[in-house]
Amino acid sequence: MQTETASVIEQRSLGGDYRVLEFASSKVAPRVKPGQFIHLRVDERNELVLRRPFSVFKTGKKSLAILYKIVGRGTQILARLRPGDRAGIMGPLGNGFPLPASQTFPLLAAGGYGAAALYLLAQQARKKGIIFIGGATADDILCADDFKKIGWKVKIATEDGAAGQKGLATDILTEYLSEKSKMRQMALYACGPMGMLKAVAEIAVKNGQKAWLSLDRRMGCGVGACLGCVQKVKDGKSWKWARVCRDGPVFECRQIVWENGKWEKEK
Amino acid sequence: MGKRKIDAPATNGPDMRVNLAGIAMKNPVMAASGTFGYGKEYAPLVDLNKLGALVVKGISLRPERGNETPRIVEAAGGLINAIGLQNPGFDGFTKKHLPFLKKYKVPVIVNIWGRSAEEYAEVAGRFDGVRGVQGLEVNISCPNIKRGGIAFGTDPRLTAEVVAKTRRKTKLPLIVKLSPNVTRIGEFARIAEANGADVISLINSFPAMAIDIETRAPVLANVTGGLSGPAIHPIALKMVWEAAAAVEIPVVGMGGITSEKEALAFIIAGAAAVAVGTANFTDPGIILKVVKGIEAYLVRCKLKSVRELTGSLQLS
Ligand SMILES: Cc1cc2nc3c(=O)[nH]c(=O)nc-3n(C[C@H](O)[C@H](O)[C@H](O)COP(=O)(O)OP(=O)(O)OC[C@H]3O[C@@H](n4cnc5c(N)ncnc54)[C@H](O)[C@@H]3O)c2cc1C
Ligand SMILES: Cc1cc2nc3c(=O)[nH]c(=O)nc-3n(C[C@H](O)[C@H](O)[C@H](O)COP(=O)(O)O)c2cc1C
Ligand code: FES
Numbered sequence: 001m002q003t004e005t006a007s008v009i010e011q012r013s014l015g016g017d018y019r020v021l022e023f024a025s026s027k028v029a030p031r032v033k034p035g036q037f038i039h040l041r042v043d044e045r046n047e048l049v050l051r052r053p054f055s056v057f058k059t060g061k062k063s064l065a066i067l068y069k070i071v072g073r074g075t076q077i078l079a080r081l082r083p084g085d086r087a088g089i090m091g092p093l094g095n096g097f098p099l100p101a102s103q104t105f106p107l108l109a110a111g112g113y114g115a116a117a118l119y120l121l122a123q124q125a126r127k128k129g130i131i132f133i134g135g136a137t138a139d140d141i142l143c144a145d146d147f148k149k150i151g152w153k154v155k156i157a158t159e160d161g162a163a164g165q166k167g168l169a170t171d172i173l174t175e176y177l178s179e180k181s182k183m184r185q186m187a188l189y190a191c192g193p194m195g196m197l198k199a200v201a202e203i204a205v206k207n208g209q210k211a212w213l214s215l216d217r218r219m220g221c222g223v224g225a226c227l228g229c230v231q232k233v234k235d236g237k238s239w240k241w242a243r244v245c246r247d248g249p250v251f252e253c254r255q256i257v258w259e260n261g262k263w264e265k266e267k
Numbered sequence: 268m269g270k271r272k273i274d275a276p277a278t279n280g281p282d283m284r285v286n287l288a289g290i291a292m293k294n295p296v297m298a299a300s301g302t303f304g305y306g307k308e309y310a311p312l313v314d315l316n317k318l319g320a321l322v323v324k325g326i327s328l329r330p331e332r333g334n335e336t337p338r339i340v341e342a343a344g345g346l347i348n349a350i351g352l353q354n355p356g357f358d359g360f361t362k363k364h365l366p367f368l369k370k371y372k373v374p375v376i377v378n379i380w381g382r383s384a385e386e387y388a389e390v391a392g393r394f395d396g397v398r399g400v401q402g403l404e405v406n407i408s409c410p411n412i413k414r415g416g417i418a419f420g421t422d423p424r425l426t427a428e429v430v431a432k433t434r435r436k437t438k439l440p441l442i443v444k445l446s447p448n449v450t451r452i453g454e455f456a457r458i459a460e461a462n463g464a465d466v467i468s469l470i471n472s473f474p475a476m477a478i479d480i481e482t483r484a485p486v487l488a489n490v491t492g493g494l495s496g497p498a499i500h501p502i503a504l505k506m507v508w509e510a511a512a513a514v515e516i517p518v519v520g521m522g523g524i525t526s527e528k529e530a531l532a533f534i535i536a537g538a539a540a541v542a543v544g545t546a547n548f549t550d551p552g553i554i555l556k557v558v559k560g561i562e563a564y565l566v567r568c569k570l571k572s573v574r575e576l577t578g579s580l581q582l583s
Contacts, residue, residue: 246308
């Protein structure tokens with residue numbers, strides 16, 4: 001874990017509210033593993049007292065990029081950054097995704113900006129797999145070309161049917177598995193809204209596969225000190241709190257204690 | 268207080284040491300409870316040996332799960348938290364966390380709490396004689412638990428009872444952490460002093476809440492939480508000034524420190540030392556920057572020691 005002041009190399013719009021922001025980073029970038037995130041300081045005037053967590057989308061030798069959605073005050077400030085502007089980066093944080101074993105076929109499921117968290121995993125996995133990308137509409141289908149460029153198959157679903165199949169990413173994942181599940185050893189990886197993660201967990205349990213889920217929680221410190229970001233996980237017959245920033249953000253789906261409906265309010 | 272005389276310029280840099288009732292600190296800036304974990308979390312980023320002192324997250328007799336989530340929400344210039352004092356309990360802390368902290372030369376102050384005066388006293392007693400612990404900070408001011416915490420810090424009789432009972436159980440320096448949720452803070456400072464506190468610290472976070480106007484529901488699972496960060500500094504400053512005027516014992520000032528400026532204001536208002544909380548989340552290097560900033564200020568003002576600055580407020 002490091003901190004550095006990084007200057008912006010490029011800010012690029014992906015259409016809709018989505019942007020890619022690339023930073024020059026010599027300390028954090030070389031250390032990033034798939035599924036890890038950075039804690040970005042977006043406001044130097046202390047009006048926003050918290051940093052903002054973002055998955056690392058891509059890394060170069062001396063740079064890293066995030067893909068983000070403008071949702072509130074912090075991301076609005078981010079959207080104003082121009083090449084040469086500086087921001088404080090802390091990272092890499094969290095445990096990230098375990099890479100699939102060499103014989104394992106990876107299946108990825110992404111909702112919205114969740115695709116960004118899965119890209120490095122796809123890049124580093126020994127077997128090329130399939131990514132199921134879902135979103136509300138065509139604008140929310142992100143990174144499809146990035147995955148295609150590295151030889152992955154991409155399947156798309158939108159809730160309004162504007163791109164790909166109408167429905168959810170987990171619908172097309174279920175369809176796929178109903179045909180192919182007996183043929184090979186697989187592992188599931190997912191990042192997206194809680195409802196989607198829960199659906200992926202159910203699919204994995206039903207098929208006897210592992211599913212690695214990246215959770216999204218409001219974060220304070222990002223390093224495990226404040227206990228603000230906790231998630232209930234199984235602990236023998238009982239449960240305990242795990243810190244999403246430090247013990248996660250990636251958990252195997254069987255670790256998670258799902259609480260009906262509660263996460264709906266949180267998102 | 269008259270106009271401060273300007274002393275001869277310091278030769279080897281100003282003296283930053285302070286001694287809080289036996290807790291010898293190399294500088295007056297400590298990490299506030301609950302914002303620095305148990306040290307380990309920030310150790311890769313911050314040289315713990317350079318902190319004035321490290322106050323760990325609140326410890327109770329037995330492990331506590333704390334509140335449901337969401338537990339934090341940002342406000343303008345602040346943070347509202349309702350962690351609910353989740354902690355591994357006395358045994359968990361001494362076995363899992365203290366051995367790590369003992370490797371450092373930083374004074375470790377354990378923040379303690381309980382659900383009754385007896386429980387406070389019992390935790391304090393258990394820490395007596397535990398190696399690696401230099402002092403206890405008694406949290407009678409947590410806004411996030413239903414029984415205990417703030418209830419003790421806002422009732423003069425209960426404050427007296429908790430402090431007196433805790434005092435009897437420990438020889439360690441006792442820092443009593445006051446609640447800002449009272450009208451006359453000086454009165455509570457005096458009660459703590461009269462019942463055996465060696466030091467007073469203030470302020471804890473301020474009772475607050477946030478509402479999601481789309482769902483018309485409270486944002487925090489606990490409904491209310493405690494506000495900390497830059498927004499509370501002016502309130503904290505007034506309270507530290509009043510508390511320092513009310514007692515003879517040293518005062519630790521905290522609330523919204525984000526640079527040496529707020530820290531210096533607390534010291535000028537009467538604090539012997541300060542603690543930095545929420546700002547650690549914004550910038551983990553902040554405590555060491557505040558230390559450097561205070562040092563530079565002392566040089567600029569030709570003061571030999573930070574102790575000369577305490578209570579130097581100029582009231583005409
Ligand atoms: C591990 C992790 C990885 C993430 N990766 C990405 C990513 O790759 N791309 C992306 O667009 N977003 C990502 N997010 C979500 C992103 O952090 C939030 O969208 C962002 O913090 C919102 O900030 P804001 O100031 O614009 O929103 P506001 O709503 O104004 O923020 C208010 C507060 O809520 C917190 N907050 C709000 N939404 C979230 C959220 N979804 N997650 C965590 N904190 C939140 C903010 O940090 C802030 O403290 C990730 C979150 C986590 C936890
Ligand atoms: C996330 C969080 C957890 C805290 N936990 C504790 C605690 O366990 N015990 C305590 O006495 N104070 C606790 N506090 C209060 C701080 O120690 C401090 O009094 C307060 O945050 C004001 O300082 P600040 O504005 O610099 O943050 C906590 C504060 C925060 C933000
Ligand atoms: S964000 Fe502070 S513990 Fe996870």
